[in-house]
Amino acid sequence: LDKKSYLINLENELNFLPLSEKQEVLEDYEEYFVMAHENGRSDEDIIKGLGSPRKIAKEFLAQSEITKASDNPSLNSVSRAVFATVGLGLFNLVFVLAPFIVMILIPFSLFVISAVFLTSPIILLFQEGLTVSFFTSIFLMIGLVGLGLLLIVASIKLFKYFYQVTLSYLHFNLNIVRRKHI
Amino acid sequence: MNVQFKKGVLELCVLVLASKKDRYGYELVEEISKKFLISEGTIYPLVRRLTKEGFFSTYLMESSEGPPRKYYKITDDGIQVMEKLVAEWQQFTKGVNEMLEEE
Numbered sequence: 070l071d072k073k074s075y076l077i078n079l080e081n082e083l084n085f086l087p088l089s090e091k092q093e094v095l096e097d098y099e100e101y102f103v104m105a106h107e108n109g110r111s112d113e114d115i116i117k118g119l120g121s122p123r124k125i126a127k128e129f130l131a132q133s134e135i136t137k138a139s140d141n142p143s144l145n146s147v148s149r150a151v152f153a154t155v156g157l158g159l160f161n162l163v164f165v166l167a168p169f170i171v172m173i174l175i176p177f178s179l180f181v182i183s184a185v186f187l188t189s190p191i192i193l194l195f196q197e198g199l200t201v202s203f204f205t206s207i208f209l210m211i212g213l214v215g216l217g218l219l220l221i222v223a224s225i226k227l228f229k230y231f232y233q234v235t236l237s238y239l240h241f242n243l244n245i246v247r248r249k250h251i
Numbered sequence: 252m253n254v255q256f257k258k259g260v261l262e263l264c265v266l267v268l269a270s271k272k273d274r275y276g277y278e279l280v281e282e283i284s285k286k287f288l289i290s291e292g293t294i295y296p297l298v299r300r301l302t303k304e305g306f307f308s309t310y311l312m313e314s315s316e317g318p319p320r321k322y323y324k325i326t327d328d329g330i331q332v333m334e335k336l337v338a339e340w341q342q343f344t345k346g347v348n349e350m351l352e353e354e
Contacts, residue, residue, distance in 0.1 A: 096321075097276060097295050103317050104277035118284075119292035128296040136303070 071112045072102050075122065082126035086133065094129065127156050135239055142232035154239055165242060169235060176227035179220055186217030261289065261297060263340055266325065266333035269307065275320040298323060306332060 070078075076095060083091045098119070105115045119125070131153040138150040151169050155161045185192075190210045197203045264283050268274055274282075276298065280291045301307050306329030311319045325333070 094295065094299070097299075098292075100275075100318065100321060101277055101280075101291075101295070104275070104320070107317060108277075108281075118290075120290045124290070125292040125296065128293055129299075132296055132300050 070116055072115070075112075075116050075119075076102075079122035079125065082122045083129060085126075085130060127153070131157055131243070135236070135243075138232075139236050142229070142236065144228070144232075147232045147235055150239055151235065154243065157243075161242070165239070168238075172231060172235070176224050176231055179224040179227060183217045183220035183224060186213045186220065189213045189217070260340075261294070262301065263333070263336045265294070265298060265301065266306065266329060266336065269323050269325040270330060270333055273322045273324045275322050277320075279323070301329070305329075 076098060079098060080091065080095055083094060086094065101119070102112075102115055105118075110118075131150075134146070134150040134153040138146040148169075151165060155166045190213075193203060193206065193210065261283070264286075265279055268279055268282050276295060279298065280289070280294045283289055283294070284291065298307065302309060302323070306326055307323045308326055310322050310324065312322055313319045
């Protein structure tokens with residue numbers, strides 16, 4: 070492996086970055102090679118010091134996913150940030166992914182329960198048909214639908230809170246200093 | 252050394268080095284490598300993020316030999332966060348040292 074093929078590898082690994090940013094990063098590493106050559110180091114020695122392009126790319130990936138998720142938290146972006154962090158090492162499988170999956174069950178199950186409540190009139194209609202017992206339980210159903218509405222709002226709020234907690238934990242876990250720390 | 256642990260320390264080191272004078276990337280890696288073993292490739296992602304957070308500004312400067320170098324200059328925000336990290340670090344090491352010295 071020499072400088073040229075190392076940089077080509079790195080370029081391929083960094084494809085998830087916007088083009089301009091990728092170019093900047095590659096320039097940084099190119100500069101690094103030039104400086105190290107001036108210090109009398111061989112390509113082989115430099116490459117050994119730098120570590121694999123994949124490992125470097127994973128660092129950039131985790132960083133960019135966490136930034137994206139912090140700017141715009143959603144189930145998709147937060148999960149991506151979690152998985153990118155897990156990619157950084159086995160350690161994070163236990164300390165990041167496991168708690169994430171366990172914790173997400175709370176807002177998720179609340180969401181499922183509220184969905185059942187909201188659709189309860191339809192379920193009952195299928196079960197009973199348009200009979201007397203359907204009409205006698207109309208107040209019960211109004212109650213259930215109301216409860217379902219309340220729960221769905223609560224679960225959405227809980228999801229949002231969960232994203233914030235997850236992101237703070239990712240920052241903490243990766244020892245990332247952010248603006249708000251000032 | 253534990254990787255996760257070292258990462259936080261690396262941020263501190265990079266900020267402290269840049270607070271003494273403007274530095275270019277290779278120089279940062281070189282200075283830190285003199286003291287302990289690091290994966291050289293991970294300094295750039297770190298410096299890049301600190302720059303995005305507004306803790307560094309960058310500029311290019313011609314060098315007598317070779318192509319222009321990208322210099323990192325610490326900002327006021329960078330100094331603030333560095334001072335906070337230094338204080339935390341000192342408190343942390345003081346605690347550890349006291350434990351080590353206890354009979």
